[in-house]
Amino acid sequence: MSFWHVLDPENWNSYLQQGRYFKDKIVIVGATAASLQDFHGAPFAGSWLYPQQMSGVEIQANAIATLLNNRAIAQGIPNTNTCSLFVLLLVGGSAFLIRRSKRTAIQCASTAGIMIFWVSLSYFSFIYGGLYFPVAVPLVAISLASFSYLGTGVASERLRKRSLHRSLERYASSPIVQEIISQQDDLQYLLEQRELATIGKLLGGRYKIVRVLGAGGFSETYVAEDRQRPGSPLCVVKQLKLASNNPKHFQLARRLFQLEAETLEKLGTHDQIPQLLAYFDEGEEFYLVQELVIGHPLSQEIPPGRPMPESTVVTIIHELLQTLEFVHSHGVIHRDIKPSNIIRRHSDNKLVLIDFGAVKEVSNQLLDQEGQSSFTIGIGTQGYAPSEQCAGRVRYSSDIYALGMTGIRALTGLSPHELQLDVNTGETLWMDKAQVSHEFATFLCKMVRHDFTKRYQSALEALSDFEQLVNLHTSSLKIDDNLPTDDYDSPTTPWGIATTEIADPNSTIVLPPQ
Structure with missing residues (x-):
């Protein structure tokens, strides 16, 4: 009620009872x-x-x-100076905790956690204790501190990457740098830039680069035109790059490289191994020039999850064993047999064995000669390389293992890493994944024994055993040169040997990798 109503004599003397109405009551004036x-x-x-x-x-x-x-309700910290100091310590401590982590995601999570903790603590203090603490100012300060750390972190990372990229770009020709670049997806553009700069370059005054096939830590592979032959036919040029500028290393590498070239020259006399056309050194770098094989890799005939018929796989193993027997007879171990290193040549449908890893082997021998055996270059592919090869003790039987795993890959349609291993023996468990005769399965199992002493010790031994089994179990069968292999739904004929035909020989041109 208003003052004028209270002070009106009529009201004051009537129901207000001359003020006694307000006795024991709280009167708010405003x-x-x-x-x-x-x-x-x-x-x-x-x-x-x-x-x-x-x-x-x-x-x-x-x-x-x-x-x-x-x-x-009351202030949790009534003194203004004390409250200011508390806010300073709260924000400073939070910033310190956020700064301890170097990862952006963890910094964001730490910031969110601290803010949620302080808001929750303030809320429950206010609801159940009637005390209120500073909330808005600390939260804003903590957020700003976190954003500043994130901003400086992002800027620092960009500057660091820019500096790294400049250094890598400057030394892109270095073998070690190229090994780093080849393993980082966000640095691949450096290789692309180098490829653009490489195309058109003339090697040995004769071979003009038209395409870069691949680059690794110690080698690069190109497709080049031979400008000194009629029609400038294409060939493959492999370059070995040394990691050292030491003149002694160069002389040792030249000697080893010459030995490897002589070996490849002998191997190239086989119809199913690329012929060595030339080798030379230029600018302290070494080059192998080999025949260009036009065809497609065997891996293209073995799509994932689509097994080959046994008769087709028998034919492949038989053909490759014959080639491998020639290789082993010259004291050479291939070291990297796998479907992508086997090319189906379009001109005659034969399987050509490529990429003998001579460049890597020269590098390995060079490093070992210089007492650096602790740093070696990996030769072989995981799943196809047996344990002794991974440990650096390669043998002829290592090639047998790789060829056997290639056959298993074709029979099962599964990559080696998709197959389980026996935990007790280390043997690969694969027979339940393939439709295969007992004889051929037994033969492949001996090829891929975990213990190399229980494997075939050479291609000649494996080939001899293979042909005996073929003659024993399929003496009435003959080699059919016209049996196609692309009909994977046809019934399996155990131990039938057949060569393959390509439906369209000109449909695909696959150049050999480095």
Whole structure:
């Protein structure tokens, strides 16, 4: 009620009982007229943009009601200086915890965790204890600290990557640098830039590079035109790059490289091994020039999950064993037999064995001669290379193992890493994944024994055993030169030997990798 109503004699002397009406009551005195604009934002309704408005009288009433219910609220830290110091320590400690992690994701998670913790603690303190602590200022400060760390971290990382990329670009021709680049997807553009700079380069005054086939840590492979032969036919040029500028290393590498070239020259006399056309050194780098095989890799004939018929696999193993027997007879171990290193030549459908790893072997011997055997170059492919080869003790039987795994890959349609191993013996468990005769399965199992002493020790031994089994079990069968292999749904004929035909010999041209 308003003052004028209380002070009116008629009201005062009647029901107000000359003031006794107000006995034992709380009387709140304040302005309520809208024209006085005695209104204040209330914290318990509305929004920050349009808060709930309460008049001065209502604010007083709310405060009195709170006290009467013994629920009075108070500052958790009443002293202003102490509160400021507390906020400083809270923000500084949070920034220190956020800064301890170097990873952006962990910094963001730490920031969110600290903020949620402080908001939760403040909320429960206010609800159950009637105490309120600073919230807005610490949260804003912690957020700004986190954003500053993230910003400086991102800027620092970009500067670091830019500096690294400049260094790698400057030394892109270094073997070690190229090994790093080849393993990082975000650095592949450096190789692309180098490829653009390499195309058109003339090697040995004769071989013009037209395409880069591949680049590794210690070698690069190109397709080049032989400008000194009629029609400038294409060939494959493999480059060996030394990691050292030491003249002694260069002389040793030249001697080893010449020996390897002589070996490849002998092997190239076989119809199913690329012929060595030339070898030379230029600018302290070594080059092998080999025949370009036009065809497609055997891996293209073995798509994942699509097994080959046994008769086709028998033919492949027989053909490759004959080639491998020639290789072993010259004292050479291939070291990297796998489907992608076997090319189906389009001109005659024969299987050509490529990539003997001569460049890598020269590098390995060079490093070993210099007492650096602790740093070696991996030769072979995981799954196809047996354990002794991975340990650096390669044998003829290592090639037998790789060829056997290639046959198993064709029979099962599964890559070697998809096959389980016997935990007790280390043998590959594959026979339940293939439709194969007992005789051929037994032969392949001996090829891929985990213990190299129990394998065939050479291609000649394996070939002799293979042909005896063929004669014993299929003496009435003859080699069929016209049996296609692309009909994988045809019935399996155990131990039938057949060569393959390509439906469209000109459909695919696959160049040999490095």
